[in-house]
Structure formats: structure tokens, C-alpha cells
Amino acid sequence: MRRARPAARAYTAGMEPISVLIVEDDERFRVAFATSVAEAADMRLAGTAGDLAPGLRLLREQRPDVLLVDLGLPSGSGVELIRYANDHLPQTDVMVVSVFGDEPHVMASLEAGATGYLLKDAQAADLTEQIRTLRAGGSPISPVIARQLLLRLTPQSAPVVDEALLSPQERQVLTLSAKGFSFEEIARMLEVSRHTVMTYVKRSYRKLQVHSKTEAIYEARKLGLVRD
Known part of the structure; x- marks a missing residue:
């Protein structure tokens, strides 16, 4: 079950920067995301990792405000990191950034505790604004994903069970x-x-x-x- 989110706070000058951990196996995306975060005045890069084990270690050590995580990691699914953050780090908001936009991946991520889901076709320059939205209590979701969720919620005829x-x-x-x-x-x-x-x-x-x-x-x- 997804945990209740803590009350949102808007960022103002003088507050602690938003710490962000990035777990992404594609070096191009990892560098682009890290650069975007590092250049934001109100954010701090807590670290980067390219796979589950180092990602979990950094997650435990850094206890970041925000976890940006890919799903298709070399040794498994990023859903494991989402679930760990949901179970052990109530202060950490989780946003998936992935090429996987199909419903099973989306629902597995949301059920594990992710509160944002972006496809990698989004511009890296927009990433920091999406992180701010996430940290302020919003749920940034790519339009294609949002449409899937709306269709899922649309009342349908009960299936004939075989x-x-x-x-x-x-x-x-x-x-x-x-x-x-x-x-x-x-x-x-x-x-x-x-x-x-x-x-x-x-x-x-x-x-x-x-x-x-x-x-x-x-x-x-x-x-x-x-x-x-």
C-alpha cells in the first residue's frame, strides 16, 4: 500500500536545497539529469548510480528528498528501489523516468509507491521544474501516461469470466x-x-x-x- 505523503512545502530562499538521487543506467541520460539538477540553485545532487545495488546503497546513505529512477536497470527493476523508499523513507518522493510507458510498468511503479512518472521523451531542461512540482505535493505524469490512467478509471462493462x-x-x-x-x-x-x-x-x-x-x-x- 502506498504511504501517505507528508505535507508539501513551497521552496523559498534560505531553505535547504532539494536533495536528488538519480538511478539511471544510460550514461547519456544520467549525465543530462545530473547536470540539470546540479545547475538548479534550489537543488543538490545527492548522487548517481547505474544499477540496483549502488542505487540502494546511496538511497540508504543519502536518504534523499527525491529519487529519480529508471525501471530497466541491468540487474533488475527499479520498482525494487521504489518499494524500498516507500517502505523505509517516508520523506522521499519518487519519480520514474523511463522509456516504458505500457500499463503493467506504470501500474507496478505506482502501486510500489511512485508519485510521478515521466517518459524519457520529456526535455531534460523541464526536469527540475517537474522535481519542484513533485516536492510541492504534485504528481508529474507524462500526458500519454495520464491518458492511460484516465482510460483505466473509465467505467466499463464487466468482463465475461472464462x-x-x-x-x-x-x-x-x-x-x-x-x-x-x-x-x-x-x-x-x-x-x-x-x-x-x-x-x-x-x-x-x-x-x-x-x-x-x-x-x-x-x-x-x-x-x-x-x-x-
Whole structure:
């Protein structure tokens, strides 16, 4: 669950600068973002990292006001950093800056605790203004992403649930996975081997025509096959 945000404060002269940590694996973007932040009088660059491990270390050490994070990092997803900040750093606002604009990535980021989401087609010169907006209590979101969210909220006819699409075991594994249990934990709970659980998972992916756990859970929820 996303934490409640602290009350916003407008920046005025004499206040501490906004500390910003950047986790981005593309050096061109990392340098551009860092330069933009470093040149802003009301901001301080808390550090930069190109992957999860150094990003998490800096996040713990610096406890920044704002975390700018990409999703597609070399060793995993930036969602892990978003979730850590949401769980342990209530003063840190998180904004995703990514090339991924599809709904599964967007929803995974927002559910983990991000309060801003920009696509990398945005101008780097606008970044500092977006950071100020984020820190003042706003939620900067690229127009394409905002449209997706609005369409998601538009009332639609209830889907016709084809429960035969997934077997009871496949639905059970996805339901437990959606609740945050690992595949090893699910195997112990169902008293089956991890290999059996992974067989259910792979069958679910194939039937739902997806390639990841996040996409599978999203599609299964949309079809009414998994309920929270």
C-alpha cells in the first residue's frame, strides 16, 4: 500500500536545497539529469548510480528528498528501489523516468509507491521544474501516461469470466503470487515442488499470452480470474 505523503512545502530562499538521487543506467541520460539538477540553485545532487545495488546503497546513505529512477536497470527493476523508499523513507518522493510507458510498468511503479512518472521523451531542461512540482505535493505524469490512467478509471462493462482459461491450480498460484508470496513459499503452502509451481506459472503465461509475473497478474485480474 502506498504511504501517505507528508505535507508539501513551497521552496523559498534560505531553505535547504532539494536533495536528488538519480538511478539511471544510460550514461547519456544520467549525465543530462545530473547536470540539470546540479545547475538548479534550489537543488543538490545527492548522487548517481547505474544499477540496483549502488542505487540502494546511496538511497540508504543519502536518504534523499527525491529519487529519480529508471525501471530497466541491468540487474533488475527499479520498482525494487521504489518499494524500498516507500517502505523505509517516508520523506522521499519518487519519480520514474523511463522509456516504458505500457500499463503493467506504470501500474507496478505506482502501486510500489511512485508519485510521478515521466517518459524519457520529456526535455531534460523541464526536469527540475517537474522535481519542484513533485516536492510541492504534485504528481508529474507524462500526458500519454495520464491518458492511460484516465482510460483505466473509465467505467466499463464487466468482463465475461472464462474460468476454464486457467486451471484451479494455475489461478491459485497467480492469486498467491499477487499477494506477494514467492514461488518457493507458494510451493511450500501447496505442498508441491517448486518445479510444479513453475509449470503452473509457465502454462498461465502461455494461456494469457504474457511474458512476466506482473503482466500475468494484471491480465488475470482484468479477466476476473484473480481477485484480491
